[in-house]
Structures are given as C-alpha cells and as structure tokens.
Amino acid sequence: MIEFSCPLCNGRMQTEDNAIGYYTVCAHCGHEVVVQNPTKLGAISADMSPEQKLYVEMNPAPNTTKALLITVFGSLIVYSAFYVPFLEYTESSSEIYRLLAVGWVPYAVIAFMVISFVMLAQRLTMVMSSERALKETYLTHSTPLSTDQDINEAMLMIKDKAERINDTTVAKRVVGALARFKHTRSVREAEDQLTVYSELAYNQMDAGYTILRVIVWATPLLGFVGTVQGVSKSVGGLAKVLGGDVEDVSEITTALGKVTSELAFAFDTTLVALVAVIIIMIAMTIVERADGSSLDRIEDYIKTQVLQNLPVKVGALKGGQNADL
Numbered sequence: 001m002i003e004f005s006c007p008l009c010n011g012r013m014q015t016e017d018n019a020i021g022y023y024t025v026c027a028h029c030g031h032e033v034v035v036q037n038p039t040k041l042g043a044i045s046a047d048m049s050p051e052q053k054l055y056v057e058m059n060p061a062p063n064t065t066k067a068l069l070i071t072v073f074g075s076l077i078v079y080s081a082f083y084v085p086f087l088e089y090t091e092s093s094s095e096i097y098r099l100l101a102v103g104w105v106p107y108a109v110i111a112f113m114v115i116s117f118v119m120l121a122q123r124l125t126m127v128m129s130s131e132r133a134l135k136e137t138y139l140t141h142s143t144p145l146s147t148d149q150d151i152n153e154a155m156l157m158i159k160d161k162a163e164r165i166n167d168t169t170v171a172k173r174v175v176g177a178l179a180r181f182k183h184t185r186s187v188r189e190a191e192d193q194l195t196v197y198s199e200l201a202y203n204q205m206d207a208g209y210t211i212l213r214v215i216v217w218a219t220p221l222l223g224f225v226g227t228v229q230g231v232s233k234s235v236g237g238l239a240k241v242l243g244g245d246v247e248d249v250s251e252i253t254t255a256l257g258k259v260t261s262e263l264a265f266a267f268d269t270t271l272v273a274l275v276a277v278i279i280i281m282i283a284m285t286i287v288e289r290a291d292g293s294s295l296d297r298i299e300d301y302i303k304t305q306v307l308q309n310l311p312v313k314v315g316a317l318k319g320g321q322n323a324d325l
Contacts, residue, residue, distance in 0.1 A: 001015070001016065002014065002015060002016075004035055004036065006028055006033050011029060013027055013028075019035045020035050021035065054156070054175055054179070058159060058172040074121075075111070075114045075118045079111065086100070098268065099272055102265060103229075105222055105223065105269040105272070105273070109272050112218070112219050113276050116280045116283070123208060123291060127290050127291050129166060129167065131294060133169060133171065134298065136161065136170075138158050138161065138306075139154070139305055145181075145310065145311050148182055151182045154178060158171050158174055158178075169298060170301065173194060173197045174305065177191075177193050177302070177306045178306070181310050186312075194302055194303070194306070201295055202292075202295060205288075205291050205292065208291075215280065219273050219280070220270075220274060220277055223270040223273025224270060225269075226269025227267065229269075234263045234266065
C-alpha cells in the first residue's frame with residue numbers, strides 16, 4: 001500500500017502499489033487526480049509544497065486566548081473610564097443615578113453593554129482592515145502566471161504585500177484560487193475554490209456574533225430578575241405593614257416608603273435592561289450589515305481581480321474572420 005496526497009485539497013489517500021500514474025477520484029474533494037509521488041506507509045512524508053506552506057503561514061490557528069484578553073482588558077478600561085467617573089460625580093439623589101447605580105442589576109447591564117461595544121469595535125476593525133485590502137491590486141493582466149514557477153512567485157508576492165498592509169482576509173483567497181489554478185489550469189476550479197472560501201467567511205462571520213446574541217438574550221433576563229427581586233422585597237415589606245407588626249404610625253409610613261422604593265427598583269431594572277438591549281441590537285445590526293456588505297464586496301473584488309486575470313489556454317476555431325487555420 002502507498003499513501004499520497006490530493007494536489008488540490010491535500011487530502012490523504014491510500015491505494016495499491018501498482019496504481020501509480022493512474023487517474024482516480026479524490027475521496028475528499030471529488031476531483032479527478034493522478035496517483036503520484038507516493039509515500040510508503042510509515043516513512044517520513046515529503047516536504048510541503050509551496051502552496052501548502054503558504055496556506056499554513058496565511059491561516060494560523062485562531063488565538064482565542066489573545067482575543068479574550070483583549071475583550072476583557074478593553075472592557076475594563078472602558079468601564080473604568082466612563083462608568084466609574086459617572087458614579088463618582090453624579091448626585092446620588094438624581095433620577096439618572098437611581099436608574100444606573102441602585103442595586104446590582106444596573107452594574108451587570110452596563111458591563112454587558114461595555115463588553116458588547118468592545119466586541120463590536122473588534123469586528124469593525126476587521127471590516128476596516130478588509131476595506132483597506134480592497135484598495136490593493138494583487139493581480140493584473142501583466143502578472144506572469146504561465147508556469148508553476150510564475151504562480152509560486154506570484155503567491156509569494158501576494159503574501160508579502162498582505163503582511164505589509166495587515167491583510168488577513170483578501171490575500172489568502174487570492175492565494176487559494178491561484179493554488180487551485182496551478183494544479184488544474186481551470187478557471188471553473190479556481191471559482192469553486194473561491195466559493196468555498198466565501199461560504200467559510202460567511203459562516204465565520206455568523207459565528208463571530210454568537211456571544212453578542214447571547215448577551216442580547218441574557219440582558220433582558222437580568223432586568224426581569226431585578227424586577228422579581230424588587231417585587232418580592234416590596235411584597236415582604238407590605239406584608240409586614242399589613243400584618244400589624246408595627247405600632248407607631250411613623251413606622252408604618254417608613255415601611256410604606258421602603259415598599260414603594262423597592263417597587264421603583266423593580267421596574268427600573270427592567271427599563272434599564274430593555275433600553276440597553278435596544279442600543280446593543282441597533283449597534284450590532286449596523287456592524288453586522290457592514291460586515292456582510294464587506295464580504296460581498298470582497299467576493300466581487302476577488303472575481304474581478306483573480307478570475308479575469310487567469311491565463312487560460314483556448315483553441316482557435318477554423319473559418320474565422322481573418323484566418324485559415
């Protein structure tokens with residue numbers, strides 16, 4: 001038995017020793033490939049191809065720890081820079097202070113808002129980076145792409161330019177399409193590769209808003225929890241007044257005042273949570289639409305920048321206007 005890799009998708013396959021040089025269908029991507037460059041099972045694998053090395057370099061594993069730390073520290077900075085001074089310099093008897101600083105619920109709601117805006121700022125930064133990359137020209141009609149060596153040099157040039165402008169989205173699609181074209185010399189195959197990248201990008205974009213959607217779902221629940229807490233306290237205070245446990249009228253008046261303050265807290269928490277959710281949803285919708293529009297522009301850009309600049313060999317037809325071929 002020998003083991004070889006698909007030149008299109010790099011999928012690993014095994015076949016008989018006498019299958020070298022024959023065509024087969026890749027079990028991973030479904031394309032017709034030639035069995036070549038076998039590696040005996042248990043032997044050391046050959047070095048990666050140039051496009052495989054570029055794929056590894058341009059598609060590093062996502063650093064979730066770094067992203068989490070950025071979100072946490074960014075949220076703490078924003079929270080300390082705006083909310084803490086607000087609590088310090090706002091009169092405790094004011095209406096806005098009562099809404100945003102009485103009880104634990106407003107603190108949690110504001111924290112969720114800050115986290116949401118920090119995450120949206122990160123998404124917006126990625127969108128702006130992609131928009132800057134759209135202003136670059138990676139391929140032209142004069143770019144040499146006739147041989148495998150030309151394509152390898154073009155992919156290295158694209159990688160270097162992407163590193164200079166900090167492009168993490170557009171360049172790797174161009175390189176992926178060129179790698180597929182290098183092996184197939186087919187524009188349709190390159191377009192199929194771009195379609196795969198496009199679907200992956202949309203799925204990643206949708207997954208990037210998962211935590212934000214959880215926050216949008218959880219924030220009103222915090223308000224309702226505060227409402228239940230306030231109502232239960234007010235009912236307990238009212239039961240104490242109506243139960244006759246107090247003898248002085250002034251104590252009754254004081255107890256009723258506490259009841260009304262607890263009721264006010266109960267409904268204030270819901271109000272704050274609902275307003276916060278509305279603000280988060282509006283901001284998230286704006287950023288998400290910008291993100292989706294950016295992906296659409298990237299897809300159009302790639303098709304015009306890549307597909308139209310790929311040199312495809314065609315046959316000349318006899319009986320043309322100028323020729324006897």
